[in-house]
Structures are given as structure tokens and as C-alpha cells.
Amino acid sequence: MNQVQLIGRMAREPELRRTEKGTPVVSFALAVDRRFQRDTVDFVDCVAWRGTAEFVNKYFRKGKRVALTGSIQVRKDKEGNDRKTVEVVADSVEFADGKDQGAGSYAADQMAAAADQQFTEVEDDDGELPF
Numbered sequence: 001m002n003q004v005q006l007i008g009r010m011a012r013e014p015e016l017r018r019t020e021k022g023t024p025v026v027s028f029a030l031a032v033d034r035r036f037q038r039d040t041v042d043f044v045d046c047v048a049w050r051g052t053a054e055f056v057n058k059y060f061r062k063g064k065r066v067a068l069t070g071s072i073q074v075r076k077d078k079e080g081n082d083r084k085t086v087e088v089v090a091d092s093v094e095f096a097d098g099k100d101q102g103a104g105s106y107a108a109d110q111m112a113a114a115a116d117q118q119f120t121e122v123e124d125d126d127g128e129l130p131f
Helices: 050-059 106-118
Strands: 004-010 015-018 024-033 041-049 065-076 084-095
Touching: 004 041, 015 050, 024 050, 041 050, 041 065, 050 084
Parallel strands: 041 084
Antiparallel strands: 004 024, 004 065, 015 024, 024 041, 065 084
């Protein structure tokens, strides 16, 4: 099973791009402390696609504490050489700071937006129940 869970700080500003077909993709790096060596930090390259990419680009900035789940991807470098690039493809990205630091996650953001769209104001409400 290829599943990764990381908590760290954004090491650089997210970079949002779009594919030729218009699909949003964002690249960023996390500075992650080692579990038993707090003075050692690993910088992990991450990528997110579609709605998650737009969420990361909108709400996260350098230094923000992040929790993510995803999977490891190994591919050839951008020039097609034999060198391999390892990165984490983020499926879920959430704030790891306290509640007053911002929104929860992309999924929570989508649910809140859907809730706003489900209800409409009734114009001619006579005050009686419909049953």
C-alpha cells in the first residue's frame, strides 16, 4: 500500500500552473521534522491536482503548518534523464494549526459551499407549514 501522511510547514510558496487542457496543478515543499531527531528537517516535494491544487494555492502560504495524506510517486526528471524524482502526490491537505488559523480542508470547504447552494429563500411565505 502506497500511503503517506505528513505534517510540516510550507517551505516555499505554492506554485499554481495549468496543464494544456486547463487542469490546475500546484507544486510546493514541506519542511518535515524527523520523529526522534527534532533538529533534522527533511524537505519533501509535493504536488496536488484539481480542486486540492486550487485549495492549497488559495489558503496556504510559506510557513503555514500543513497535514497531508497522499502517495509517493517516482518519475524521471523533467529533462527525461535517468535521474529519478521522488514526490508526494497529495490527495488531502488540511490546516495543522489551531482552529482560529483558517479553514479546515478542501473537503470541508466544498461541503460548506454546497450547503450554501442547497437552500433558497421562499418569496411568498404565508407562515403555514406545507403539510
